[in-house]
Amino acid sequence: MTGKRVLVTGAAGFLGSHLCDRFIAEGAEVIGMDNLITGDLKNIPIDYLKIPIQTLKVGSLGTHNLLGLAKAKNARILVASTSEIYGDPEEHPQKETYWGHVNPIGPRGVYDEAKRFQEAITMAYHRFHGLETRIVRIFNTYGPRMRLNDGRVLPAFIGQALRGENFTVFGDGSQTRSFCYVDDLVEGIYRLLLSDFAEPVNVGNPDEITIREFADEIVELTGAKTKIIYEDLPHDDPKKRRPDITLAKKVLGWEPKVDRSEGLRRTLAYFKTLDMDELYKKEHKHFDKFIKR
Numbered sequence: 001m002t003g004k005r006v007l008v009t010g011a012a013g014f015l016g017s018h019l020c021d022r023f024i025a026e027g028a029e030v031i032g033m034d035n036l037i038t039g040d041l042k043n044i045p046i047d048y049l050k051i052p053i054q055t056l057k058v059g060s061l062g063t064h065n066l067l068g069l070a071k072a073k074n075a076r077i078l079v080a081s082t083s084e085i086y087g088d089p090e091e092h093p094q095k096e097t098y099w100g101h102v103n104p105i106g107p108r109g110v111y112d113e114a115k116r117f118q119e120a121i122t123m124a125y126h127r128f129h130g131l132e133t134r135i136v137r138i139f140n141t142y143g144p145r146m147r148l149n150d151g152r153v154l155p156a157f158i159g160q161a162l163r164g165e166n167f168t169v170f171g172d173g174s175q176t177r178s179f180c181y182v183d184d185l186v187e188g189i190y191r192l193l194l195s196d197f198a199e200p201v202n203v204g205n206p207d208e209i210t211i212r213e214f215a216d217e218i219v220e221l222t223g224a225k226t227k228i229i230y231e232d233l234p235h236d237d238p239k240k241r242r243p244d245i246t247l248a249k250k251v252l253g254w255e256p257k258v259d260r261s262e263g264l265r266r267t268l269a270y271f272k273t274l275d276m277d278e279l280y281k282k283e284h285k286h287f288d289k290f291i292k293r
């Protein structure tokens with residue numbers, strides 16, 4: 001990477017900041033771009049539900065702008081897609097060939113459909129303009145620097161455990177996810193960028209768990225004396241999710257290395273260094289500024 005310049009959008013967010021670290025370690029010159037709505041200068045979302053128009057615009061118009069920039073600069077572009085493009089999947093585990101089961105007009109559609117559009121416009125730039133494009137479909141990822149109140153399940157549970165609050169499990173907790181530690185994800189993305197593979201590739205950890213079991217693991221890890229309270233399942237919340245990573249293994253020689261117990265241990269160690277109450281209040285105050293209509 002020495003002598004190469006890399007632009008990372010969303011550089012102040014969770015994954016963006018870890019990607020910057022990796023490119024810097026590889027000797028690249030890194031330019032970070034971020035509007036700091038959900039990012040933080042020190043280091044993103046339920047967030048997307050609070051800012052639905054921005055979510056749609058960044059996935060569609062934002063991607064269009066960056067594809068135009070990549071074309072003008074003759075650069076290679078890797079776009080961060082998501083397992084959300086599979087929606088509430090009817091195929092399990094999900095292979096890249098699956099077209100998905102997405103509700104376009106539900107609240108979650110602002111994210112899912114923007115990301116589907118993102119993939120479509122990226123492939124069009126690749127096919128029509130010959131742009132060098134890569135598409136990573138990122139499955140649930142966790143690790144240090146997640147925002148405490150981004151609405152995702154892991155920071156929610158860890159924050160609740162450390163503040164001595166009850167755990168909020170949505171629905172009956174039988175829905176599944178497959179959590180990937182951030183270092184593994186970054187390695188997969190890095191390899192994809194350097195590959196010559198233009199079709200979408202799943203990067204995630206196939207180790208699937210129910211949210212109820214996940215809550216139990218975090219109780220055990222933190223030693224928290226908390227109860228579980230059950231709340232309504234969000235609209236269109238996928239019932240199950242697990243990546244089929246056969247393609248990543250084949251074209252990238254990649255598979256995850258950090259198991260959940262190790263990844264959770266490292267993540268908890270990070271959150272323990274933070275003043276939870278202060279941070280929680282600060283995050284809310286900072287974010288609330290941006291959601292007034």
Ligand code: UDP
Nearest residue numbers: 151152153154156168169170175211234237
């Ligand atoms: N979830 C939960 N309690 C919380 C936050 C999330 O039970 O406080 C559930 C959520 O309904 C979903 C799963 O945990 O079934 C993962 O949610 P997350 O927002 O982390 O990721 P996504 O739904 O985008 O996969």
